[in-house]
Amino acid sequence: MKVKEVSELVGISVRTLHHYDEIGLLVPDETTEAGYRLYSEDNLAMLQQILFYRELGFPLKEIRDIIDSPAFDRQEALELHRRMLLEKRSRLDEMIATVEKTIKHAKGEIEMTQEEKFKGFDFSSDPYEEEARQRWGDEAVDQWKGKLASRPTQGQEAWGESMNAIYRQLADLRHNPPESVESQAAIGEWYTYLNTMGSYKPEAFRALGQMYVEDERFTANIDKFGAGLALFMKEAMSVFADRQKP
Template identity: 65%
Template sequence: MPMKVKEVADLIGISVRTLHHYDDIGLLTPKETTESGYRLYSDDDLEMLQQILFFKELGFPLKRIKDIINSPTFDRKEALELHRKMLLEKRRRLDKMIGTIDKTLRQMKGDIEMTNKEIFEGFDFSHNPYEQEARERWGDEAVDKYNASIAKMSKDRQKAMSKEWDRIYRKLADLRHGSPESHEAQAAIKEWYDFLNDIGDYSLGAFKCLGQMYVDDERFTKNIDKYGEGLAAFMRNAMAVYADNNKK
């Protein structure tokens, strides 16, 4: 049975304002509403909300979560399995730290003596091994592959690729005030798609997600917009159109 926003907020223990914010940014927008205009959350909406909260618990920013769950390659079961691995690893570390606190309290009472190594047991500043797996699955795996391919190229080849990159970006910058759906824009964005696949391995879904990253990540936006303000957003839109139009 569909639930109103207040009912969902009470069920989960989050604020109505948070759910409204998720709706406003397009992260979770219920398709149903009452005649009075109140949002109605279906079972599918609640399942997606659970997924969003798992990602949030693991430190993913909302913009990235939106990008991930809207990707055509997103697999909910796969995501849940990886979330479980990451949370178990997080629990293992927390259990160790709790044990260290308990020992420290006992030492303060004079019950035990701790070695210097024991004092810092549980502090682990290395990365959660499953965080890297998550980054590769939902982050910038394709970008890393691209960078690795570039690094293996000869200096002459890198110079030629740099010139081609510059040519494509300038062409797209000249088109950025027009429609991303135009024949000219789609022809130019196809050149970019072919350019990337000449070096790496980009599926249409990954290409679309990369375009979204151009806007979500300020570093991408800043560098791309050096060719012309608004180019990053234009490329994002053109890449999404290209990916959607070329699905088999």
């Protein structure tokens, strides 16, 4: 199957499939003399595995390490996917039950204890903060959190609105070449914006863009503004970082 056919079959963008190829995550078994990627049955089976891992929140780099391992066994992986998805379904069922009870409680049909109102929630850790600390260190994260906490509530709301406005602007441009004047002007605004909250050098900015596509948590949130936005931002941020070099 050609890349466009795979894109339409699976429901992911051609740009994403190209990215998987470029990082060695899913390399098509054949490429024609004209440069067209051709995906085999084995390629499609591996793509299914990749998407299972994505659904479970695995970063792309970790998925690549897993499937490239000599110990990787497709059948064992499917059994693992099944167990993990059942656990995820169980947590979601618990959350749905809490929502349904809350609706009835709001209508005055039932009473809920304080514990019941929060059943299914788990805020024991912040994965974004943990990821940031690993990449940029405690000092940078504490500085960022301190700046955010020092802002009054209205200031924090305005900060969030500005961020969303930039995301929407970039989403409108995501089908343009990342190196285009319009794309680079918009991603430059994102760079300036981030530096109001912390200190991002061009290489850190590039690394952040890479994390947008490697970490499904970021990809899912960013792509809410438009499918493929995370990948577009990653590419535009890389170009931007390159152009800051003397």
